[in-house]
Amino acid sequence: MSYVLKESQDVEPDPYQRNCGSRQVLDRIGDRWSVLVVLTLAHGGKRYGELAQRIDGVSQKMLTQTLRGLERDGLVTRTAHATVPPRVDYELTDLGRSLVDLVAGLEAWATGHLGEIEAARARYDAR
Amino acid sequence: MSYVLKESQDVEPDPYQRNCGSRQVLDRIGDRWSVLVVLTLAHGGKRYGELAQRIDGVSQKMLTQTLRGLERDGLVTRTAHATVPPRVDYELTDLGRSLVDLVAGLEAWATGHLGEIEAARARYDAR
Structure with a gap:
Protein backbone atom coordinates (compact mmCIF):
# COMPACT_ATOMS: atom_id res chain seq x y z
CA MET A 1 0.00 0.00 0.00
CA GLY A 30 -19.90 5.78 6.06
CA ASP A 31 -20.11 2.20 7.26
CA ARG A 32 -23.22 1.60 9.39
CA TRP A 33 -21.31 -0.10 12.20
CA SER A 34 -18.63 2.59 12.30
CA VAL A 35 -21.34 5.24 12.50
CA LEU A 36 -23.08 3.52 15.41
CA VAL A 37 -19.83 2.81 17.28
CA VAL A 38 -18.57 6.40 16.91
CA LEU A 39 -21.92 7.77 18.10
CA THR A 40 -22.02 5.37 21.06
CA LEU A 41 -18.52 6.50 22.08
CA ALA A 42 -19.33 10.20 21.57
CA HIS A 43 -20.21 10.75 25.23
CA GLY A 44 -17.37 8.78 26.75
CA GLY A 45 -15.49 5.50 26.67
CA LYS A 46 -17.31 2.18 26.71
CA ARG A 47 -16.46 -1.44 27.35
CA TYR A 48 -16.75 -3.98 24.59
CA GLY A 49 -19.84 -5.48 26.23
CA GLU A 50 -21.54 -2.10 26.53
CA LEU A 51 -21.05 -1.47 22.82
CA ALA A 52 -22.36 -4.94 21.96
CA GLN A 53 -25.44 -4.29 24.07
CA ARG A 54 -26.16 -0.81 22.74
CA ILE A 55 -25.83 -1.78 19.07
CA ASP A 56 -28.62 -4.31 18.80
CA GLY A 57 -27.98 -7.25 16.50
CA VAL A 58 -24.31 -6.59 15.72
CA SER A 59 -22.41 -9.87 15.61
CA GLN A 60 -19.31 -10.29 17.72
CA LYS A 61 -17.34 -10.74 14.50
CA MET A 62 -18.59 -7.48 12.96
CA LEU A 63 -18.14 -5.47 16.17
CA THR A 64 -14.60 -6.77 16.68
CA GLN A 65 -13.74 -6.11 13.03
CA THR A 66 -15.25 -2.60 13.15
CA LEU A 67 -13.39 -1.69 16.36
CA ARG A 68 -10.12 -3.02 14.97
CA GLY A 69 -10.59 -0.99 11.78
CA LEU A 70 -11.40 2.17 13.75
CA GLU A 71 -8.37 1.57 15.97
CA ARG A 72 -6.09 0.99 12.98
CA ASP A 73 -7.35 4.18 11.32
CA GLY A 74 -6.60 6.15 14.49
CA LEU A 75 -10.23 6.95 15.38
CA VAL A 76 -10.49 4.82 18.51
CA THR A 77 -8.09 3.72 21.26
CA ARG A 78 -8.31 0.31 22.88
CA THR A 79 -7.16 -0.12 26.49
CA ALA A 80 -6.93 -3.56 28.03
CA HIS A 81 -6.99 -3.58 31.85
CA ALA A 82 -5.23 -6.42 33.65
CA THR A 83 -8.15 -6.99 36.00
CA VAL A 84 -9.99 -10.18 36.86
CA PRO A 85 -12.09 -10.56 34.76
CA PRO A 86 -10.11 -8.66 32.09
CA ARG A 87 -11.70 -5.40 30.93
CA VAL A 88 -11.28 -3.71 27.55
CA ASP A 89 -12.26 -0.07 27.08
CA TYR A 90 -12.70 1.84 23.85
CA GLU A 91 -12.51 5.61 23.51
CA LEU A 92 -12.55 8.09 20.65
CA THR A 93 -9.28 9.81 19.78
CA ASP A 94 -9.22 13.50 18.82
CA LEU A 95 -9.49 12.37 15.20
CA GLY A 96 -12.48 10.19 16.07
CA ARG A 97 -14.12 13.10 17.90
CA SER A 98 -13.73 15.26 14.81
CA LEU A 99 -16.07 12.83 13.07
CA VAL A 100 -18.89 12.90 15.62
CA ASP A 101 -20.90 15.83 14.22
CA LEU A 102 -20.70 14.39 10.73
CA VAL A 103 -21.93 10.91 11.62
CA ALA A 104 -24.55 12.42 13.94
CA GLY A 105 -25.75 14.27 10.83
CA LEU A 106 -25.97 11.00 8.90
CA GLU A 107 -27.92 9.40 11.72
CA ALA A 108 -30.29 12.35 11.97
CA TRP A 109 -30.85 12.37 8.20
CA ALA A 110 -31.49 8.61 8.15
CA THR A 111 -34.04 8.71 10.94
CA GLY A 112 -35.61 11.99 9.82
CA HIS A 113 -36.18 10.88 6.23
CA LEU A 114 -36.99 7.22 6.78
CA GLY A 115 -40.70 7.76 6.12
CA GLU A 116 -40.08 9.53 2.79
CA ILE A 117 -37.64 6.83 1.70
CA GLU A 118 -39.99 4.00 2.57
CA ALA A 119 -42.79 5.75 0.67
CA ALA A 120 -40.51 6.19 -2.36
CA ARG A 121 -39.59 2.50 -2.24
CA ALA A 122 -43.23 1.46 -2.08
CA ARG A 123 -43.99 3.63 -5.14
CA TYR A 124 -40.99 2.23 -7.04
CA ASP A 125 -41.86 -1.38 -6.23
CA ALA A 126 -45.50 -0.87 -7.21
CA ARG A 127 -44.85 0.47 -10.69
CA MET B 1 -40.81 -5.50 4.14
CA GLY B 30 -22.79 6.22 3.59
CA ASP B 31 -21.96 4.00 0.63
CA ARG B 32 -18.91 5.27 -1.30
CA TRP B 33 -20.61 5.03 -4.69
CA SER B 34 -23.76 6.77 -3.47
CA VAL B 35 -21.63 9.57 -2.02
CA LEU B 36 -19.75 10.08 -5.30
CA VAL B 37 -22.92 9.90 -7.44
CA VAL B 38 -24.81 12.38 -5.25
CA LEU B 39 -21.85 14.79 -5.30
CA THR B 40 -21.47 14.46 -9.08
CA LEU B 41 -25.16 15.28 -9.52
CA ALA B 42 -25.05 18.17 -7.03
CA HIS B 43 -24.49 20.79 -9.74
CA GLY B 44 -27.03 19.48 -12.25
CA GLY B 45 -28.23 16.40 -14.10
CA LYS B 46 -25.81 14.04 -15.81
CA ARG B 47 -25.98 11.26 -18.37
CA TYR B 48 -25.05 7.74 -17.44
CA GLY B 49 -21.84 7.99 -19.45
CA GLU B 50 -20.84 11.25 -17.77
CA LEU B 51 -21.23 9.64 -14.34
CA ALA B 52 -19.23 6.60 -15.43
CA GLN B 53 -16.45 8.86 -16.67
CA ARG B 54 -16.33 11.12 -13.62
CA ILE B 55 -16.27 8.28 -11.09
CA ASP B 56 -13.04 6.60 -12.08
CA GLY B 57 -12.97 2.83 -11.79
CA VAL B 58 -16.65 2.24 -10.99
CA SER B 59 -17.87 -0.88 -12.78
CA GLN B 60 -20.96 -0.67 -14.97
CA LYS B 61 -22.62 -3.16 -12.63
CA MET B 62 -21.92 -1.09 -9.49
CA LEU B 63 -22.92 2.20 -11.11
CA THR B 64 -26.18 0.75 -12.45
CA GLN B 65 -26.94 -0.85 -9.09
CA THR B 66 -26.13 2.36 -7.20
CA LEU B 67 -28.31 4.49 -9.50
CA ARG B 68 -31.18 2.02 -9.23
CA GLY B 69 -30.91 2.04 -5.43
CA LEU B 70 -30.84 5.84 -5.32
CA GLU B 71 -33.84 5.98 -7.67
CA ARG B 72 -35.78 3.44 -5.61
CA ASP B 73 -35.06 5.38 -2.43
CA GLY B 74 -36.35 8.57 -4.05
CA LEU B 75 -33.01 10.40 -4.13
CA VAL B 76 -32.53 10.42 -7.91
CA THR B 77 -34.83 10.56 -10.94
CA ARG B 78 -34.05 8.69 -14.14
CA THR B 79 -35.30 10.08 -17.44
CA ALA B 80 -34.95 8.06 -20.64
CA HIS B 81 -35.13 10.16 -23.83
CA ALA B 82 -36.44 8.48 -26.99
CA THR B 83 -33.59 9.86 -29.09
CA VAL B 84 -31.22 8.09 -31.45
CA PRO B 85 -28.99 7.04 -29.79
CA PRO B 86 -31.10 6.74 -26.62
CA ARG B 87 -30.12 9.07 -23.79
CA VAL B 88 -30.65 8.52 -20.06
CA ASP B 89 -30.37 11.43 -17.64
CA TYR B 90 -30.09 11.32 -13.87
CA GLU B 91 -30.98 14.17 -11.53
CA LEU B 92 -31.24 14.65 -7.79
CA THR B 93 -34.73 14.97 -6.32
CA ASP B 94 -35.44 17.44 -3.51
CA LEU B 95 -34.76 14.59 -1.09
CA GLY B 96 -31.47 13.88 -2.84
CA ARG B 97 -30.51 17.54 -2.69
CA SER B 98 -31.14 17.55 1.05
CA LEU B 99 -28.28 15.07 1.33
CA VAL B 100 -25.67 17.06 -0.61
CA ASP B 101 -24.19 19.07 2.27
CA LEU B 102 -23.91 15.97 4.40
CA VAL B 103 -22.08 13.85 1.83
CA ALA B 104 -19.93 16.82 0.86
CA GLY B 105 -18.94 16.88 4.53
CA LEU B 106 -17.98 13.20 4.37
CA GLU B 107 -15.92 13.78 1.26
CA ALA B 108 -14.18 16.80 2.79
CA TRP B 109 -13.42 14.86 5.97
CA ALA B 110 -12.09 11.89 4.01
CA THR B 111 -9.76 13.98 1.88
CA GLY B 112 -8.80 16.35 4.71
CA HIS B 113 -7.81 13.60 7.14
CA LEU B 114 -6.34 11.05 4.74
CA GLY B 115 -2.77 11.86 5.79
CA GLU B 116 -3.51 11.38 9.51
CA ILE B 117 -5.33 8.10 8.81
CA GLU B 118 -2.53 6.71 6.67
CA ALA B 119 -0.01 7.66 9.38
CA ALA B 120 -2.17 5.92 12.03
CA ARG B 121 -2.36 2.79 9.86
CA ALA B 122 1.39 2.73 9.38
CA ARG B 123 1.89 2.99 13.17
CA TYR B 124 -0.66 0.23 13.83
CA ASP B 125 0.82 -2.11 11.23
CA ALA B 126 4.35 -1.53 12.54
CA ARG B 127 3.67 -2.42 16.16
Missing part, protein backbone atom coordinates in the same frame (compact mmCIF):
# COMPACT_ATOMS: atom_id res chain seq x y z
CA SER A 2 3.03 2.30 -0.06
CA TYR A 3 2.02 3.23 -3.60
CA VAL A 4 -1.26 4.65 -2.35
CA LEU A 5 0.52 6.45 0.49
CA LYS A 6 3.00 8.04 -1.87
CA GLU A 7 0.34 8.91 -4.41
CA SER A 8 -1.83 10.70 -1.88
CA GLN A 9 1.06 12.80 -0.61
CA ASP A 10 2.06 13.88 -4.07
CA VAL A 11 -1.34 15.15 -5.17
CA GLU A 12 -4.53 16.44 -3.57
CA PRO A 13 -6.60 13.49 -2.32
CA ASP A 14 -9.43 12.88 -4.77
CA PRO A 15 -11.99 10.14 -4.10
CA TYR A 16 -13.10 10.28 -7.73
CA GLN A 17 -9.78 8.64 -8.62
CA ARG A 18 -9.70 4.88 -8.24
CA ASN A 19 -6.32 4.68 -6.53
CA CYS A 20 -6.86 7.45 -4.00
CA GLY A 21 -6.91 6.22 -0.41
CA SER A 22 -9.72 8.66 0.41
CA ARG A 23 -12.15 6.13 -1.10
CA GLN A 24 -11.27 3.67 1.65
CA VAL A 25 -11.70 6.44 4.19
CA LEU A 26 -15.20 7.07 2.82
CA ASP A 27 -15.94 3.37 3.31
CA ARG A 28 -14.76 3.53 6.90
CA ILE A 29 -16.69 6.62 7.96
CA SER B 2 -44.19 -4.17 5.21
CA TYR B 3 -43.26 -5.19 8.77
CA VAL B 4 -40.41 -2.71 8.75
CA LEU B 5 -42.64 -0.02 7.26
CA LYS B 6 -45.28 -0.52 9.95
CA GLU B 7 -42.70 -0.71 12.71
CA SER B 8 -41.06 2.54 11.76
CA GLN B 9 -44.38 4.39 11.72
CA ASP B 10 -45.32 3.12 15.16
CA VAL B 11 -42.16 4.21 16.96
CA GLU B 12 -39.36 6.73 16.52
CA PRO B 13 -36.82 5.40 14.01
CA ASP B 14 -33.78 4.12 15.89
CA PRO B 15 -30.78 2.73 14.00
CA TYR B 16 -29.53 1.08 17.19
CA GLN B 17 -32.41 -1.41 16.83
CA ARG B 18 -31.78 -4.28 14.45
CA ASN B 19 -35.17 -4.14 12.73
CA CYS B 20 -35.29 -0.40 12.14
CA GLY B 21 -35.22 0.59 8.47
CA SER B 22 -32.98 3.55 9.28
CA ARG B 23 -30.03 1.12 9.31
CA GLN B 24 -30.58 0.45 5.62
CA VAL B 25 -30.82 4.18 5.02
CA LEU B 26 -27.44 4.61 6.72
CA ASP B 27 -26.04 1.99 4.34
CA ARG B 28 -27.42 3.85 1.36
CA ILE B 29 -26.18 7.31 2.25
Whole structure:
Protein backbone atom coordinates (compact mmCIF):
# COMPACT_ATOMS: atom_id res chain seq x y z
CA MET A 1 0.00 0.00 0.00
CA SER A 2 3.03 2.30 -0.06
CA TYR A 3 2.02 3.23 -3.60
CA VAL A 4 -1.26 4.65 -2.35
CA LEU A 5 0.52 6.45 0.49
CA LYS A 6 3.00 8.04 -1.87
CA GLU A 7 0.34 8.91 -4.41
CA SER A 8 -1.83 10.70 -1.88
CA GLN A 9 1.06 12.80 -0.61
CA ASP A 10 2.06 13.88 -4.07
CA VAL A 11 -1.34 15.15 -5.17
CA GLU A 12 -4.53 16.44 -3.57
CA PRO A 13 -6.60 13.49 -2.32
CA ASP A 14 -9.43 12.88 -4.77
CA PRO A 15 -11.99 10.14 -4.10
CA TYR A 16 -13.10 10.28 -7.73
CA GLN A 17 -9.78 8.64 -8.62
CA ARG A 18 -9.70 4.88 -8.24
CA ASN A 19 -6.32 4.68 -6.53
CA CYS A 20 -6.86 7.45 -4.00
CA GLY A 21 -6.91 6.22 -0.41
CA SER A 22 -9.72 8.66 0.41
CA ARG A 23 -12.15 6.13 -1.10
CA GLN A 24 -11.27 3.67 1.65
CA VAL A 25 -11.70 6.44 4.19
CA LEU A 26 -15.20 7.07 2.82
CA ASP A 27 -15.94 3.37 3.31
CA ARG A 28 -14.76 3.53 6.90
CA ILE A 29 -16.69 6.62 7.96
CA GLY A 30 -19.90 5.78 6.06
CA ASP A 31 -20.11 2.20 7.26
CA ARG A 32 -23.22 1.60 9.39
CA TRP A 33 -21.31 -0.10 12.20
CA SER A 34 -18.63 2.59 12.30
CA VAL A 35 -21.34 5.24 12.50
CA LEU A 36 -23.08 3.52 15.41
CA VAL A 37 -19.83 2.81 17.28
CA VAL A 38 -18.57 6.40 16.91
CA LEU A 39 -21.92 7.77 18.10
CA THR A 40 -22.02 5.37 21.06
CA LEU A 41 -18.52 6.50 22.08
CA ALA A 42 -19.33 10.20 21.57
CA HIS A 43 -20.21 10.75 25.23
CA GLY A 44 -17.37 8.78 26.75
CA GLY A 45 -15.49 5.50 26.67
CA LYS A 46 -17.31 2.18 26.71
CA ARG A 47 -16.46 -1.44 27.35
CA TYR A 48 -16.75 -3.98 24.59
CA GLY A 49 -19.84 -5.48 26.23
CA GLU A 50 -21.54 -2.10 26.53
CA LEU A 51 -21.05 -1.47 22.82
CA ALA A 52 -22.36 -4.94 21.96
CA GLN A 53 -25.44 -4.29 24.07
CA ARG A 54 -26.16 -0.81 22.74
CA ILE A 55 -25.83 -1.78 19.07
CA ASP A 56 -28.62 -4.31 18.80
CA GLY A 57 -27.98 -7.25 16.50
CA VAL A 58 -24.31 -6.59 15.72
CA SER A 59 -22.41 -9.87 15.61
CA GLN A 60 -19.31 -10.29 17.72
CA LYS A 61 -17.34 -10.74 14.50
CA MET A 62 -18.59 -7.48 12.96
CA LEU A 63 -18.14 -5.47 16.17
CA THR A 64 -14.60 -6.77 16.68
CA GLN A 65 -13.74 -6.11 13.03
CA THR A 66 -15.25 -2.60 13.15
CA LEU A 67 -13.39 -1.69 16.36
CA ARG A 68 -10.12 -3.02 14.97
CA GLY A 69 -10.59 -0.99 11.78
CA LEU A 70 -11.40 2.17 13.75
CA GLU A 71 -8.37 1.57 15.97
CA ARG A 72 -6.09 0.99 12.98
CA ASP A 73 -7.35 4.18 11.32
CA GLY A 74 -6.60 6.15 14.49
CA LEU A 75 -10.23 6.95 15.38
CA VAL A 76 -10.49 4.82 18.51
CA THR A 77 -8.09 3.72 21.26
CA ARG A 78 -8.31 0.31 22.88
CA THR A 79 -7.16 -0.12 26.49
CA ALA A 80 -6.93 -3.56 28.03
CA HIS A 81 -6.99 -3.58 31.85
CA ALA A 82 -5.23 -6.42 33.65
CA THR A 83 -8.15 -6.99 36.00
CA VAL A 84 -9.99 -10.18 36.86
CA PRO A 85 -12.09 -10.56 34.76
CA PRO A 86 -10.11 -8.66 32.09
CA ARG A 87 -11.70 -5.40 30.93
CA VAL A 88 -11.28 -3.71 27.55
CA ASP A 89 -12.26 -0.07 27.08
CA TYR A 90 -12.70 1.84 23.85
CA GLU A 91 -12.51 5.61 23.51
CA LEU A 92 -12.55 8.09 20.65
CA THR A 93 -9.28 9.81 19.78
CA ASP A 94 -9.22 13.50 18.82
CA LEU A 95 -9.49 12.37 15.20
CA GLY A 96 -12.48 10.19 16.07
CA ARG A 97 -14.12 13.10 17.90
CA SER A 98 -13.73 15.26 14.81
CA LEU A 99 -16.07 12.83 13.07
CA VAL A 100 -18.89 12.90 15.62
CA ASP A 101 -20.90 15.83 14.22
CA LEU A 102 -20.70 14.39 10.73
CA VAL A 103 -21.93 10.91 11.62
CA ALA A 104 -24.55 12.42 13.94
CA GLY A 105 -25.75 14.27 10.83
CA LEU A 106 -25.97 11.00 8.90
CA GLU A 107 -27.92 9.40 11.72
CA ALA A 108 -30.29 12.35 11.97
CA TRP A 109 -30.85 12.37 8.20
CA ALA A 110 -31.49 8.61 8.15
CA THR A 111 -34.04 8.71 10.94
CA GLY A 112 -35.61 11.99 9.82
CA HIS A 113 -36.18 10.88 6.23
CA LEU A 114 -36.99 7.22 6.78
CA GLY A 115 -40.70 7.76 6.12
CA GLU A 116 -40.08 9.53 2.79
CA ILE A 117 -37.64 6.83 1.70
CA GLU A 118 -39.99 4.00 2.57
CA ALA A 119 -42.79 5.75 0.67
CA ALA A 120 -40.51 6.19 -2.36
CA ARG A 121 -39.59 2.50 -2.24
CA ALA A 122 -43.23 1.46 -2.08
CA ARG A 123 -43.99 3.63 -5.14
CA TYR A 124 -40.99 2.23 -7.04
CA ASP A 125 -41.86 -1.38 -6.23
CA ALA A 126 -45.50 -0.87 -7.21
CA ARG A 127 -44.85 0.47 -10.69
CA MET B 1 -40.81 -5.50 4.14
CA SER B 2 -44.19 -4.17 5.21
CA TYR B 3 -43.26 -5.19 8.77
CA VAL B 4 -40.41 -2.71 8.75
CA LEU B 5 -42.64 -0.02 7.26
CA LYS B 6 -45.28 -0.52 9.95
CA GLU B 7 -42.70 -0.71 12.71
CA SER B 8 -41.06 2.54 11.76
CA GLN B 9 -44.38 4.39 11.72
CA ASP B 10 -45.32 3.12 15.16
CA VAL B 11 -42.16 4.21 16.96
CA GLU B 12 -39.36 6.73 16.52
CA PRO B 13 -36.82 5.40 14.01
CA ASP B 14 -33.78 4.12 15.89
CA PRO B 15 -30.78 2.73 14.00
CA TYR B 16 -29.53 1.08 17.19
CA GLN B 17 -32.41 -1.41 16.83
CA ARG B 18 -31.78 -4.28 14.45
CA ASN B 19 -35.17 -4.14 12.73
CA CYS B 20 -35.29 -0.40 12.14
CA GLY B 21 -35.22 0.59 8.47
CA SER B 22 -32.98 3.55 9.28
CA ARG B 23 -30.03 1.12 9.31
CA GLN B 24 -30.58 0.45 5.62
CA VAL B 25 -30.82 4.18 5.02
CA LEU B 26 -27.44 4.61 6.72
CA ASP B 27 -26.04 1.99 4.34
CA ARG B 28 -27.42 3.85 1.36
CA ILE B 29 -26.18 7.31 2.25
CA GLY B 30 -22.79 6.22 3.59
CA ASP B 31 -21.96 4.00 0.63
CA ARG B 32 -18.91 5.27 -1.30
CA TRP B 33 -20.61 5.03 -4.69
CA SER B 34 -23.76 6.77 -3.47
CA VAL B 35 -21.63 9.57 -2.02
CA LEU B 36 -19.75 10.08 -5.30
CA VAL B 37 -22.92 9.90 -7.44
CA VAL B 38 -24.81 12.38 -5.25
CA LEU B 39 -21.85 14.79 -5.30
CA THR B 40 -21.47 14.46 -9.08
CA LEU B 41 -25.16 15.28 -9.52
CA ALA B 42 -25.05 18.17 -7.03
CA HIS B 43 -24.49 20.79 -9.74
CA GLY B 44 -27.03 19.48 -12.25
CA GLY B 45 -28.23 16.40 -14.10
CA LYS B 46 -25.81 14.04 -15.81
CA ARG B 47 -25.98 11.26 -18.37
CA TYR B 48 -25.05 7.74 -17.44
CA GLY B 49 -21.84 7.99 -19.45
CA GLU B 50 -20.84 11.25 -17.77
CA LEU B 51 -21.23 9.64 -14.34
CA ALA B 52 -19.23 6.60 -15.43
CA GLN B 53 -16.45 8.86 -16.67
CA ARG B 54 -16.33 11.12 -13.62
CA ILE B 55 -16.27 8.28 -11.09
CA ASP B 56 -13.04 6.60 -12.08
CA GLY B 57 -12.97 2.83 -11.79
CA VAL B 58 -16.65 2.24 -10.99
CA SER B 59 -17.87 -0.88 -12.78
CA GLN B 60 -20.96 -0.67 -14.97
CA LYS B 61 -22.62 -3.16 -12.63
CA MET B 62 -21.92 -1.09 -9.49
CA LEU B 63 -22.92 2.20 -11.11
CA THR B 64 -26.18 0.75 -12.45
CA GLN B 65 -26.94 -0.85 -9.09
CA THR B 66 -26.13 2.36 -7.20
CA LEU B 67 -28.31 4.49 -9.50
CA ARG B 68 -31.18 2.02 -9.23
CA GLY B 69 -30.91 2.04 -5.43
CA LEU B 70 -30.84 5.84 -5.32
CA GLU B 71 -33.84 5.98 -7.67
CA ARG B 72 -35.78 3.44 -5.61
CA ASP B 73 -35.06 5.38 -2.43
CA GLY B 74 -36.35 8.57 -4.05
CA LEU B 75 -33.01 10.40 -4.13
CA VAL B 76 -32.53 10.42 -7.91
CA THR B 77 -34.83 10.56 -10.94
CA ARG B 78 -34.05 8.69 -14.14
CA THR B 79 -35.30 10.08 -17.44
CA ALA B 80 -34.95 8.06 -20.64
CA HIS B 81 -35.13 10.16 -23.83
CA ALA B 82 -36.44 8.48 -26.99
CA THR B 83 -33.59 9.86 -29.09
CA VAL B 84 -31.22 8.09 -31.45
CA PRO B 85 -28.99 7.04 -29.79
CA PRO B 86 -31.10 6.74 -26.62
CA ARG B 87 -30.12 9.07 -23.79
CA VAL B 88 -30.65 8.52 -20.06
CA ASP B 89 -30.37 11.43 -17.64
CA TYR B 90 -30.09 11.32 -13.87
CA GLU B 91 -30.98 14.17 -11.53
CA LEU B 92 -31.24 14.65 -7.79
CA THR B 93 -34.73 14.97 -6.32
CA ASP B 94 -35.44 17.44 -3.51
CA LEU B 95 -34.76 14.59 -1.09
CA GLY B 96 -31.47 13.88 -2.84
CA ARG B 97 -30.51 17.54 -2.69
CA SER B 98 -31.14 17.55 1.05
CA LEU B 99 -28.28 15.07 1.33
CA VAL B 100 -25.67 17.06 -0.61
CA ASP B 101 -24.19 19.07 2.27
CA LEU B 102 -23.91 15.97 4.40
CA VAL B 103 -22.08 13.85 1.83
CA ALA B 104 -19.93 16.82 0.86
CA GLY B 105 -18.94 16.88 4.53
CA LEU B 106 -17.98 13.20 4.37
CA GLU B 107 -15.92 13.78 1.26
CA ALA B 108 -14.18 16.80 2.79
CA TRP B 109 -13.42 14.86 5.97
CA ALA B 110 -12.09 11.89 4.01
CA THR B 111 -9.76 13.98 1.88
CA GLY B 112 -8.80 16.35 4.71
CA HIS B 113 -7.81 13.60 7.14
CA LEU B 114 -6.34 11.05 4.74
CA GLY B 115 -2.77 11.86 5.79
CA GLU B 116 -3.51 11.38 9.51
CA ILE B 117 -5.33 8.10 8.81
CA GLU B 118 -2.53 6.71 6.67
CA ALA B 119 -0.01 7.66 9.38
CA ALA B 120 -2.17 5.92 12.03
CA ARG B 121 -2.36 2.79 9.86
CA ALA B 122 1.39 2.73 9.38
CA ARG B 123 1.89 2.99 13.17
CA TYR B 124 -0.66 0.23 13.83
CA ASP B 125 0.82 -2.11 11.23
CA ALA B 126 4.35 -1.53 12.54
CA ARG B 127 3.67 -2.42 16.16
